[in-house]
Amino acid sequence: MTQIDCLNFCEVLQDFYDMNVPFVTTIRAVQKEAGLGKCERIYIGSSFCGPYFLHLSEKMIARVLEACQAEGIGVTLVLPVFTEKNIALGKEKIKGLSVYFDKVIDEITVNDYGMLSYISGNYSLKLNMGRLFMKDYRDPRYEDYFHSELHPKIFTTYISELMKKYRITGMEFDQTHSIINFEQKPKDIEIGIHSPYCYMTTGHICEVASIHKDIDHKFRPNASCQSECRDMIIRYDLNDGRKWYRVGPTIYFENTDCKIEGTNRYRRIYFPINQEDVK
Amino acid sequence: MNVLVPLNNAEHVVDYINAGAGEFYMGFYDREWNEKFGEYADINRLTGFREKANPYDFEMVLQFIQKMKEKQRPLYITFNASCYSKEAFQYLEQYFVRLKDANVDGVIVSCVELVNLAKAIGIPSVISTIAGIYNSDMARFYADHGTKRIILPRDLSLSEIESITKNVPDMEYEVFMMRNGCAFSDSNCLGMHRTEMCSICSSITKADNEILVKDDNFANRHAAELNNMIYNQYFHNAACGLCSIYRFLQMGIVAGKIVGRSDDWEGVCRDIEYIRENVGIARSCKDEEEYLRRMVFPKDRNQVCKLGLSCYYPEVRFV
Numbered sequence: 001m002t003q004i005d006c007l008n009f010c011e012v013l014q015d016f017y018d019m020n021v022p023f024v025t026t027i028r029a030v031q032k033e034a035g036l037g038k039c040e041r042i043y044i045g046s047s048f049c050g051p052y053f054l055h056l057s058e059k060m061i062a063r064v065l066e067a068c069q070a071e072g073i074g075v076t077l078v079l080p081v082f083t084e085k086n087i088a089l090g091k092e093k094i095k096g097l098s099v100y101f102d103k104v105i106d107e108i109t110v111n112d113y114g115m116l117s118y119i120s121g122n123y124s125l126k127l128n129m130g131r132l133f134m135k136d137y138r139d140p141r142y143e144d145y146f147h148s149e150l151h152p153k154i155f156t157t158y159i160s161e162l163m164k165k166y167r168i169t170g171m172e173f174d175q176t177h178s179i180i181n182f183e184q185k186p187k188d189i190e191i192g193i194h195s196p197y198c199y200m201t202t203g204h205i206c207e208v209a210s211i212h213k214d215i216d217h218k219f220r221p222n223a224s225c226q227s228e229c230r231d232m233i234i235r236y237d238l239n240d241g242r243k244w245y246r247v248g249p250t251i252y253f254e255n256t257d258c259k260i261e262g263t264n265r266y267r268r269i270y271f272p273i274n275q276e277d278v279k
Numbered sequence: 280m281n282v283l284v285p286l287n288n289a290e291h292v293v294d295y296i297n298a299g300a301g302e303f304y305m306g307f308y309d310r311e312w313n314e315k316f317g318e319y320a321d322i323n324r325l326t327g328f329r330e331k332a333n334p335y336d337f338e339m340v341l342q343f344i345q346k347m348k349e350k351q352r353p354l355y356i357t358f359n360a361s362c363y364s365k366e367a368f369q370y371l372e373q374y375f376v377r378l379k380d381a382n383v384d385g386v387i388v389s390c391v392e393l394v395n396l397a398k399a400i401g402i403p404s405v406i407s408t409i410a411g412i413y414n415s416d417m418a419r420f421y422a423d424h425g426t427k428r429i430i431l432p433r434d435l436s437l438s439e440i441e442s443i444t445k446n447v448p449d450m451e452y453e454v455f456m457m458r459n460g461c462a463f464s465d466s467n468c469l470g471m472h473r474t475e476m477c478s479i480c481s482s483i484t485k486a487d488n489e490i491l492v493k494d495d496n497f498a499n500r501h502a503a504e505l506n507n508m509i510y511n512q513y514f515h516n517a518a519c520g521l522c523s524i525y526r527f528l529q530m531g532i533v534a535g536k537i538v539g540r541s542d543d544w545e546g547v548c549r550d551i552e553y554i555r556e557n558v559g560i561a562r563s564c565k566d567e568e569e570y571l572r573r574m575v576f577p578k579d580r581n582q583v584c585k586l587g588l589s590c591y592y593p594e595v596r597f598v
Contacts (some may be wrong), residue, residue, distance in 0.1 A: 084439035087414040113391065114416025132467055135362040138478070139471040145319050153362045158392045176469075184365075201479055203464035204413070204434040211506045216586040216597040219462075219514050221434035231494065232503050237487040244483070250479060251463075251483060263577065 002265040005036040008043045008194060009064075010078045011052060011247055012272065015230055017060045023067035034270045042068060043269060045078035047111060047131055048202045048250045050086040051209070053079065054093055055227050061097065065104040075100075078130060079119070080233040083204055083222045091118065101125055109172060120166040128170035129154075131194055136175035138198055140242060140253055149261075150177040155184040161276065164188065174198040175258035183262030193260060197245065197252035206249040208232060208259040233273070245273055280527055282554045283453060283534040286343065286354065287334060291544040296350060298548045299555025302534060303347060304355040304387055306333040307340045316367055319471070321360035324389075324409060325541070327473030332541040337374060344381045353384035358393055359407035362468060368392055375400045385427060388487060394424045403427040405453070411466025414439075415446035422450050429453070430536065431516070433461055437526055437592050444530050453528060455591050456535035457550040458542065460515030484511040513588045519577055520591035521553055525561040525570035553577060571595070 007030055009016060016026045027039050044064065046053040068075050077097060082090035097105065101123060108125050110116045111132035119127060134154055140146045152173060162168065163186060172192040173180065182191055209225035210218035211232075217223070229248035236244040236251075243254040252273065260266055281301030286292065295303070306323040308330060325332035335343070340356060347354040356378060358371060368425070371393065378386065379400050386397050389409035397404035405428040406412060406421050412429050421429060428451035431440055444452050461468070462480050470479035477485075491502050518534070526534065535558075536549050556575050564570040577583050587593025 075359055080414050081411065083413040083435060084415060085436065087416060107582075112411070112413070112417055113420045114414055114418075117420055118416055135467070135469060137361060137471055138469050141476055141482070142319070142471055142473075145471070151364070153364045153367075156365050156368060156392055158395065175475045199467075200470050201463040201468040203462065203467065204432075205462055207462075207506065208509045211502050212511070215509060215588075216593070218509060219588070220593060222439065231488055231499070232492045234507070235489045235491060236483050237489075238482055239486075244486075246483070249463075251479060 001260070003267070004040050004267045005031070005034075005038065006041040006043065006267050006269045007031070007034075007039050008190070008269045008271040010043050010046050010271075011048065011229070011250075013044055014060060014227065015058065016272075017064065018230075023064050024071055027067075027071070027073070030270070030272045033272065036268070036270060039073055041074040041076060041267070044108070045077045045080050045109075046080045047078050047109075048080055048199070049206070049229075049248050050080050050082040050090060050204075050222070051225050052227065052229065052248060053082075054089055056093075058096070061100075065100055069104045074107075075105045076107045076109055076128065077105045078108060079111060079115055081112045081115070081132060085222050087114075091102065094119075098123065099268070107170070109170075116162075116166055127167055127168045128172055128192065129168055131172045131174055131199065132202075134173050136176055136244065138174065138200055140255065141238070141240065147178045149179040149181050151181050151184060155186065160186055170267075175255040178257060179259045179261060181262040182260070182266075185263060190265070191263050192269050193258070193259075193269060194269045195258070196254055196256045197273055198255050199272050200251050200253055202250040204249065207246070208234075208248060247273060280558050281458075281534045282551050282558075283536045284551055285537065285539060285542075286347075287332070287541065287547075289335070289343070289546040291548070292346070292350070294544065294548050295551060296352060298353065298551035300355045300551050302355070303486060304357055305335065305336050305340065305343065306357040307335050309337055310334045312370070315370065316364070316465070320364070320367065323357040324359050324361065324407075324465075324472060326360065327471055328541055329474060331474065337377075341377065343383045344378070344383050348382070353594040355385045355387050355405055356383060357407070359387055359389035359409045361389065361409060363390070363392070370398065372400070375402060377437055380401060387430070391421065391424055394421060394426050398425045405430060406431050408455075408465040411464055412443070414529050415443050418447040418450065422447055426450060428533070431455075432465060433591055434464055437523060437594055440532075441526070441530050444532070451533045452530070453534040453536055454520065455518070455538065456520045456554055457537045458518055458539040458546075459597050460518030460589065460591065462515055464509075509588070513585075515589060517579070517583045517589040518591055519583055519589060521557050521574060521577065522571060523569045523589070523592040523597040524554070524557045524574070525564060526595070528558065528561050549578070
């Protein structure tokens with residue numbers, strides 16, 4: 001089994017950047033903490049949050065990409081589902097980042113059909129279907145389900161047609177179960193596995209974004225924010241011996257024991273959820 | 280704007296209609312399905328609640344289709360599990376063929392594969408909130424595939440809903456109106472919704488938590504903990520969209536949905552009446568200001584109508 005080690009800086013890039021250490025040092029520190037080999041690729045952007053994506057500073061992106069280019073590290077740009085309010089701004093931001101396309105950023109991950117169609121029609125990079133497309137239930141509170149072997153349901157006839165139509169070359173999954181079997185995947189698709197945290201639920205109402213809002217303006221869908229998610233995360237104790245986190249609008253559980261079967265090559269996309277652990 | 284009501288109690292269909300129900304939706308259970316695909320494979324998003332949310336089997340559904348035709352009320356059948364396997368799609372085709380024969384008004388589906396299947400068989404499809412149509416591009420994608428109606432997510436603002444309806448006009452739109460709120464997205468909440476345990480949103484609000492604050496001083500911690508307390512204790516204890524009816528009529532929204540397939544019929548009836556009455560009032564008002572002055576509030580307004588925390592669309596009252 002060939003495992004390609006990647007780091008996922010989506011949702012947390014700014015936190016690491018703010019540590020004021022060279023980005024290459026950050027990459028090596030995260031690699032070491034995760035016990036990974038050489039980092040082949042990083043993911044930047046956001047899987048879950050439009051406002052987070054829009055807030056990514058150009059200066060930071062430029063520096064991070066410069067570091068990756070110098071180190072020969074590939075970069076995947078991850079696009080969240082933008083709600084109506086932010087869809088035009090999202091496209092504008094993507095256009096701004098397109099100066100890096102085919103240079104440092106060599107592929108894009110999309111998370112909805114609208115964006116799949118848009119990116120495919122306007123840019124020529126390779127495309128991944130992101131983790132929000134994969135809708136198999138995941139719930140470790142149901143042990144019998146969690147320990148069953150998952151055969152992801154995404155591999156339908158329609159998806160095979162879609163892959164041809166939109167030049168999709170990769171698909172990203174979460175570690176939802178104890179075992180995931182990819183024997184039904186289309187031959188040319190590269191699998192990416194997000195680890196060690198599996199997202200369980202997300203949305204467009206963000207608790208954390210409401211911290212500084214008046215009570216009658218709290219918890220509005222798609223509210224503007226000041227990236228408060230950079231300042232706090234919440235850890236939950238569900239009395240199951242498992243780590244549960246809220247980062248921004250998303251709830252994750254830790255799953256460190258997920259066996260991958262049915263493919264002889266995949267990307268492991270490691271997410272350093274808590275930068276305090278990485279120092 | 281029609282009131283769309285869950286058909287969860289056959290004895291009270293007439294009560295629902297008398298209260299003002301304009302359309303119905305229902306799911307069904309099928310033990311053969313579970314034997315074939317397993318306990319955790321859903322036909323619809325509430326399959327895990329078994330007969331509590333889906334009290335009837337498929338044969339009964341076929342009978343209801345005829346009964347509702349006699350009563351001149353459209354009935355939609357839900358197939359909105361988060362996802363289906365390739366084999367499940369083949370199995371679902373059998374249902375769709377029989378629904379077509381019964382001349383069903385439509386199927387509520389969660390994915391493009393089922394939109395395509397419905398189209399191939401000749402049944403109108405309604406795309407469920409489970410598909411997460413959050414912007415015009417996504418609405419257009421499903422419109423291009425031939426869906427008849429889109430149920431917009433409950434975590435969209437009114438201005439976003441209005442923009443989508445303008446940008447993709449040749450489409451029916453349905454919105455959430457009464458009963459249950461959701462702190463996450465219906466389309467990407469992938470924890471179980473079943474009888475054995477509460478949903479993950481309830482689990483985390485009840486769980487002990489530790490808030491990790493980066494700049495951990497008194498002010499920051501106080502703000503974070505107070506915010507978390509309000510979220511856990513007061514946010515979306517109920518959900519109501521009555522104040523937004525005037526705007527929805529202006530937008531041409533075709534249906535306002537009452538959720539709660541496992542809820543008691545009297546509560547559902549009461550909510551139907553609230554919507555029906557307020558739609559009537561809104562139609563007779565010259566502007567929104569007049570509507571907000573004259574509208575009927577829910578009976579439990581002393582709890583529900585506070586600070587927008589139980590509003591689907593709080594921006595109407597709390598600008």
